[in-house]
Amino acid sequence: MKNIAPGMDRICGEGAFEYLAKAQAVEREGGSVLHFEIGQPDFPTPKHIKEAAFKAIETNYTGYVAAGGIADLKASIQEEIKKTRGFKPGADQILVLPGAKPGIFFSMLALVEAGDEVLYPDPSFPTYGSLVKYLKAVDGAIPVREENEFRLDPDDIKKRITAGTRLIILNSPQNPTGSVMTREELAATAELAQKHDVYILSDEIYSKMLYDVTFYSPAALDEARERVLILDGFSKSYSMTGWRLGYLVGPPALIKKMETLMINALSCTASFVQKAGIAALEGGQEDLHKMMAAFRERRDATVKGLNEIPGFSCLAPKGAFYAFPNIKKTGKTSREMADQLLYKAGVCCLPGSAFGPSGEGYLRFSYATSVETINEAMGRIKKSLS
Ligand SMILES: Cc1ncc(COP(=O)(O)O)c(C=O)c1O
Incomplete structure (x- = not known):
């Protein structure tokens, strides 16, 4: 062999x-x-979400659809981002994906080359470090300390960031620690990214799962137009892990490139699953x-x-x-x-x-x-x- x-x-x-x-x-x-x-x-999975998928299948909404996501789900996501992050992205800033995970994979494939440095929290979701190694990127794992309630400290990022840094991965609320970075910490990190001309991949898959704290996205910096990518999805908030549905919001030119990755790898996200996604976002919470x-x-x-x-x-x-x-x-x-x-x-x-x-x-x-x-x-x- x-x-x-x-x-x-x-x-x-x-x-x-x-x-x-x-x-x-x-x-x-x-x-x-x-x-x-x-x-x-x-x-x-909530009943009205399942019913939307049944209806789509029954009406034969089962073929290939647009690689980047169907227009009506993109419209729901635009409204969702406006409601939860305070700005309305263009439809050209959205890429619908089969789960949030491919959003990590595609962002890193599209942004990181061998020798580029990626900063990310340690401990964190294992996919980040795995892809850093796969891509032969420079491993910029930054310890998150219990003394700081496991929040990534922008001062630590400041100390680590170099001319070779290409991407910072943030995840707040965080897996595995359950920590939530403060608004000030996230804004300071976004400013650092701006100053050093670095991208941020903000994995916000747990954005609706908070206890007594409010959510803040570093995408407030540039409305995800220039350097911040929001990654979110349906797996956790709507108990839809097996459905495979997520999305990225980011700079239009980068989203367009990642749509090409979708075409090559997956063609599109399942059509009827996307209809279920609309019911999740627009239906009762x-x-x-x-x-x-x-x-x-x-x-x-x-x-x-x-x-x-x-x-x-x-x-x-x-x-x-x-x-x-x-x-x-x-x-x-x-x-x-x-x-x-x-x-x-x-x-x-x-x-x-x-x-x-x-x-x-x-x-x-x-x-x-x-x-x-x-x-x-x-x-x-x-x-x-x-
Ligand atoms: C931080 C983080 N990002 C992404 C994912 C993947 O989500 P999905 O199942 O939608 O691909 C998970 C799942 O555990 C996660 O914990």
């Missing part, structure tokens, strides 16, 4: 899928596992509000429970649905502890190190499960560590 392209050895998978497979193996052997590994809301009320209760139960475990300490996350407890006092590595909790307590969470070197000494709990399950998990952990 001929060799596989060496770049394939630089790209990596995700800890969430690795631990899900380990947990499933335990379950196949008859063990009981409580799941905290996958970042996916446990609520069904009650399901989202109910889900966030449930997540708040679960967050409180998770944080309280984790703080009662000897050797664990956990800050209250301000967004998303992840808790990121510090376990350094237990003397175990993240992986040792995640494995011990899986095999001895039947609780599956992720090692913080799966999100980057600065995640060592932490665990990630996705609290997309009931308060009863959370309480049972905390009881099991306490018992197994005592």
